[in-house]
Amino acid sequence: MSSHPATASTRNADHREISMMAGTHAESERELPSVPPEPVMEALKLNVYYGDFHAVHDVNLSFGKHEITALIGPSGCGKSTVLRCLNRMNDLVSGARVEGEVTYHGQNIYGRNVDPIAVRTQIGMVFQKPNPFPKSIYDNIAYGPRVTGMKVDNMDDLVEEALQGAALWDEVKDKLKQSAYGLSGGQQQRLCIARTIATKPDVILMDEPCSALDPIATSRIEDLMLQMRDDYTIIIVTHNMQQAARVSDRTAFFTARPDETTGNRTGLLVEFDQTSHIFANPTDKRTEDYISGRFG
């Protein structure tokens, strides 16, 4: 079990050297320090249980400000579970238990005095399947600000801003009062992104946001994510390695280890590094196997 968290930092140190040596390798877009300099969020020894089932084991991660972090790995590796811990959506699963810490700007969001609802207004989430509300496009956007009691001077402006931010405004500006269910799947997903932006979050979690979409809609969302990176910290779970390679700055690779007696698969973090390094020269054999398509 070479992925024990204690070794993670040393491995990161190794990588720093590699990245220095590699120099310009694959870093055409962004120069990134090897560890996030200003982590907005961090997971520290995160363990998740569903009843007796140990779903995620000892995950340590840090998410850099205005970076896109991708969580990848085979199915059942716990990447979605980890994502859902980051804004306490796991609270809603009955029997779920979280150990360890998730910090947001230094505060443990699982602390006793923390309000999960306040956490979720700061850390928004976009789901796998587009889930617009059965309301008009306008009301979908206005819903978040209304329920959270945000002070809004002009809701129309906020709606426009959010839709602009999700690159949807031009397509829907003439039908704001129509049902969101009339939109295409890709448009619905961008609406969900717009809805999340409208509450002015800091971090946006995306749980396989393109898995229900066709390639064209997928590439529009990917472009959108790259635009949004300037304003938000984005954490995305994806099963699509190309997508991770295209959009993310850093990638965390998870895998699942079956329990010897029960066969239940517990997810653990194998490797976390800059995306270019993960894809170009992964340190762990399992990462390499997965990325080269030999496994998963």
Add this chain to the structure above:
Amino acid sequence: MSTISSAGAGPSSGTGLPAAPNLRKKSRPGEAVIRGILMASALLSVAITVGIIFALVRPVIDFFRDVPVGDFFATEGTHAVLPLVAGTAMTTVIALLVAVPLGLGAAMYLSEYASQRARKYLKPTVELLAGVPSVVYGFFALTFVTPTLLQDILSLKVGFTNALAAGLVLGVMIIPTVASLSEDALSAVPQAMRQGSMAMGANRMQTTLRVVLPAALSGVAAAIVLGMSRAVGETMIVTLASGSLKNLSADPREGMQTMTGFIATTAGGENAVGSSSYNELFAVGMLLFVLTFIINVISIALVRRFRQAY
């Protein structure tokens, strides 16, 4: 690491975002009040059960102060309840003889033979029967089943009121109860079992009777038990069609009062509050409640068993 004061915490941010947003618990009194109201409403259902028991216990205690327990659980006498129990048993058994084969037959057709589309229309049709008010069934039993069907067509020597007519109509009324739950149970049997049976050369009838039905047995049993509970508790049919005379008899052609019939007839008459005939109402009501409660608990347990099986 617990909460850190917002002043010193967090990395200094260049873009003007608040360094450490306030995540402290907010009090939401409205939310708590609403939750409390909703919970109270749900608890009211428990209060109703407790209320039923309390409502019945007081007069029952008073009743047994006046009337010895032996006089109540007796076959003869003014306060004897056993003839009423026998009347209920008689009408219930007749009802089950009608409803079990017909309800089960309908369920087997719906689950094993009918197409998805046909089922969509046939199921509500069967359930129509449950929508007819029992007073209407009672009228039908009294004015059609007894005089026309039993006396004229079948030439049976039945009384003006008789347990047979009441039981038959009662049976028709509970067909949907038996059919509906049985159909759920039959449909819950995994398709693989049917395919396994068919693959061994069994036809549909054999598959239905020898594989699907036994597999769904506890669900079907729950359906029958629930139907029985309905039959025991049903009032208007038996009050109208089975007569208002206590009659301990094994002949379904005679009229015999049931527990529910007794309650309806006695409550409809003039009884001073606190008199022993008024209190007897509650004693019989208590017995009825306890009986149906036991039957229901059995049914719920059976349903749980078949839910667990699949």
Add this chain to the structure above:
Amino acid sequence: MSVATTTAREVTRTVSSGRSKDKNVGSLVFLGALWFSLFFGVMVLLVLIVDTAIKGSPRFDSELLSNYGSIVRPESTGFRAGILGSLWLMLFTALFAVPLGIAAALYLEEFADKERWWNRLIEVNLQNLAAVPAIVYGLLAVAVMALMGFNTTGIVLGGAIALALLILPVIIITTREAVRAVPQDIRQGSLALGATVWQTTWRQTLPSAIPGIATGTILGLSRAIGEAAPLVVVGLAGSVLFDPTGVMSEITALPMQIYSLTSNSQEDLRTAASAAIIVLLIMILGLNALAIFIRNKFQKTW
């Protein structure tokens, strides 16, 4: 043609005809019996309706609806008091049972932690209440009325309490089904935006579930409107000669009037009862049609 080919053909034929083994006599008789079971109830219902309609046909007139009950002039007795009484009862039954039932259902579906023993108790208790005989609810209503200090029997309030208790489990169960049918995605989307559980329930789940709740409520009321047993126990009269004016009015109800006339030996009164049954069935049919209409028209398919 070789023997092998012939045998193969035979086999193919048996296989391709598929149901050949379902065509033997036993299977056909069995299928016939199933058909009979399925349509027996419908036949009974047809006989019931036709027989009652024929018996009641001389009284399909406006006096049936507009007159009060009269034993003196049985040929023109009417059900005005019963129809109005039933409508009043429905109104107050709905007022009592609907908000309570919806609140209880929302608690159980959206707030309750199903692992807790008291929530499981509520669960089992509800299943049991749904099967408590209607007449027992009558006894309970009598006790509740006595507890509240009312000593007049047979009034709107008592009847409505009995019927509300009766249909409460029905409303709770159907509301829960309607609420459960709203996809989890919608709730998660709302909660992820920082909405509270109640905001999510009030603004997302409940509006989406309203058609289902309305359908269930109407079906519950259609059961209540035909129910006579608890009303007998609550002491509703078989006939009153005035219109209801308030919750404290003494009333009768349509099924009560039918019940009291059924045991009457006067032919004219029985004819009137038959006609009144048709009126009652039409009211119930109307409610059911309304429920089906709402379900088909507004029910969302997710």
